[in-house]
Amino acid sequence: MKGQFLTDRGKVRNYNEDAGGVFYNSFGQLLAIIADGMGGHQAGDVASQMAISLIEEKWENGHQLDSAEEAEQWISQAIIEVNESIYTHALQKTEYEGMGTTVVASICTDEFITISHIGDSRCYLFSESVLNQITEDHSLVNELVRSGQISKDDAEQHPRKNVLLRALGTEENAIAETQSIEWVFGDKLLLCSDGLTNKVSDEELASFMNSSSDIKETGKQMVELANERGGEDNISLLIVCHDPALKEGETSC
Incomplete structure (x- = not known):
């Protein structure tokens, strides 16, 4: 299993509010999160x-997850604990009042992936040359x-496109959506923030994911295209x- 995380400030923002990473627990299981x-x-x-x-620390100190049910329970509990921490932190400091974050995370094993998300950061599965969006945005325009x-075309230009209906840390209780699906050798998972999906279409994402380039180069090309189109x-x-x-010790992907 191989994962690659890339983040870019873009062309307009003064700082980067995105974060993420690929983390392994002591049993070699992979957690991807943005x-x-x-x-x-x-x-x-x-x-x-x-x-x-917080999720990285919990993951690296956690136990092996042998089933999708265990993985769903683990990530659901992690989301609850992180929400409480962010919400409490925001209450204690006035400069952080109302802060929050989207989260999309996936536990990846050989047999299945468990995805949990809150907000409009997305997860896609690329399998048999087809890209499918696994998550549903928790946003006003998606509900419309x-x-x-x-x-969908109207949604792309809607003036309230960025209004979220759910986020982590903005309320005392957070409701994330969690699901597990099977995947097989050769499949690829894409997690991303809306800074990518607002600039690159699903058809273009599918083309990138179908590329023979390694995943780091593929990711760089996606980021470059989003920046070329404004990078706001x-x-x-x-x-x-x-x-x-x-599985044979090779490094290509």
């Missing part, structure tokens, strides 16, 4: 870094699309490759 922070006076980067650091009030937001992505070659 957080896109929000809040004034750089509070967003505090929230996203808190989310990543789902209810049939606007089209921070851009973060993470690719995990389920490659049989890696």
